[in-house]
Amino acid sequence: MGRSPCCELEAHTNKGTWTKEEDELLVNYMTLHGQGCWRSLPKAAGLLRCGKSCRLRWINYLRPDLKRGNFTQEEDEIIIKLHSLLGNKWSLIAGRLPGRTDNEVKNYWNTHIKRKLIRRGIDPQTHHPLNGATATAITDNDRICLEFRSPTPSSSGTTEETQPHSQLQDKQNTANAVNLELSIGLPSNSTSLSKVPGQFFRPVVTPPPCAPVLAKALCLCWRLGFQNGQLCKCQTRNGLYR
DNA sequence: AATGGTCTCAACCGCGTCACT
DNA sequence: TAGTGACGCGGTTGAGACCAT
Numbered sequence: 715m716g717r718s719p720c721c722e723l724e725a726h727t728n729k730g731t732w733t734k735e736e737d738e739l740l741v742n743y744m745t746l747h748g749q750g751c752w753r754s755l756p757k758a759a760g761l762l763r764c765g766k767s768c769r770l771r772w773i774n775y776l777r778p779d780l781k782r783g784n785f786t787q788e789e790d791e792i793i794i795k796l797h798s799l800l801g802n803k804w805s806l807i808a809g810r811l812p813g814r815t816d817n818e819v820k821n822y823w824n825t826h827i828k829r830k831l832i833r834r835g836i837d838p839q840t841h842h843p844l845n846g847a848t849a850t851a852i853t854d855n856d857r858i859c860l861e862f863r864s865p866t867p868s869s870s871g872t873t874e875e876t877q878p879h880s881q882l883q884d885k886q887n888t889a890n891a892v893n894l895e896l897s898i899g900l901p902s903n904s905t906s907l908s909k910v911p912g913q914f915f916r917p918v919v920t921p922p923p924c925a926p927v928l929a930k931a932l933c934l935c936w937r938l939g940f941q942n943g944q945l946c947k948c949q950t951r952n953g954l955y956r
Numbered sequence: 957a958a959t960g961g962t963c964t965c966a967a968c969c970g971c972g973t974c975a976c977t
Numbered sequence: 978t979a980g981t982g983a984c985g986c987g988g989t990t991g992a993g994a995c996c997a998t
Contacts, residue, residue: 731966731992753983769984770967805986816986821965 728762732771736761740768741776774817781813785822793819793827798841 728736743759749772752765761768785793789811796807804816804823811819823838831838835845 729968751983766969766984767967773985774966802987817966820987825964 727756727764727767729767732763732775736763737771737776740772744772744776770817774815777815779813780815785814785826789814790827790830793823794831794841797823797827797838 739759739761743755743761747758752769755761755765755768756763759768763771792810793807796810800806802820804820808814808816808819828838831841832844835843837844
């Protein structure tokens with residue numbers, strides 16, 4: 715597959731820290747026109763930056779809905795739990811933390827939480843105890859169910875769409891037997907896969923063949939034990955959890 | 957006050973994926 | 978089916994802030 719020449723190869727593009735003037739130009743443009751084609755944005759906005767740089771600056775720093783400031787204890791715990799389930803899927807983790815970006819979560823993980831876990835005697839990568847393998851924060855069976863319910867990288871559709879029925883049945887049985895309810899809802903065929911941060915875990919309108927899924931099971935915060943917390947933005951809308 | 961080490965986080969880089977032709 | 982263009986993600990880097998001596 716051919717890749718487009720990176721825009722940073724273009725002449726006359728600035729790099730490094732953004733100036734106040736550049737920020738203003740980008741904010742003004744985004745306010746007026748909203749998010750569109752990043753590649754053409756710099757020229758349209760009068761910026762000497764590549765589109766990639768503009769996108770990053772907007773998403774990680776200039777977006778109006780960003781929550782600045784320290785992470786709360788509740789956010790810490792959510793990150794730790796989600797990381798134990800998802801690994802380094804920073805965008806997915808950030809999607810469950812309103813106002814936080816993947817870059818912010820990633821940095822926070824690397825600078826704070828890693829150390830915090832090590833102090834607790836937990837391996838930050840495996841979430842297993844550092845001194846041995848007696849107890850596990852997450853089991854292999856957890857992963858089986860998660861992987862089953864998560865989109866496969868090689869597929870543009872859902873897992874259910876691409877797997878033979880017999881394989882699905884096997885995994886159904888596994889999931890049902892384990893019944894860890896670590897369900898992550900996939901967008902249904904009738905709804906497009908949202909790329910908006912925070913909306914990845916959309917409800918499965920038609921319950922997948924994995925198991926009879928209750929509405930509550932679709933709320934990841936609920937599954938993680940944060941259903942009563944302020945950070946759980948999942949709420950029923952037309953009877954669905956989102 | 958000066959210096960050197962450490963930490964933080966904004967920004968960059970390269971690659972995978974998707975949509976379109 | 979293959980090629981192309983663009984976006985998004987995760988890993989890495991480096992400048993500046995902070996701290997200890």
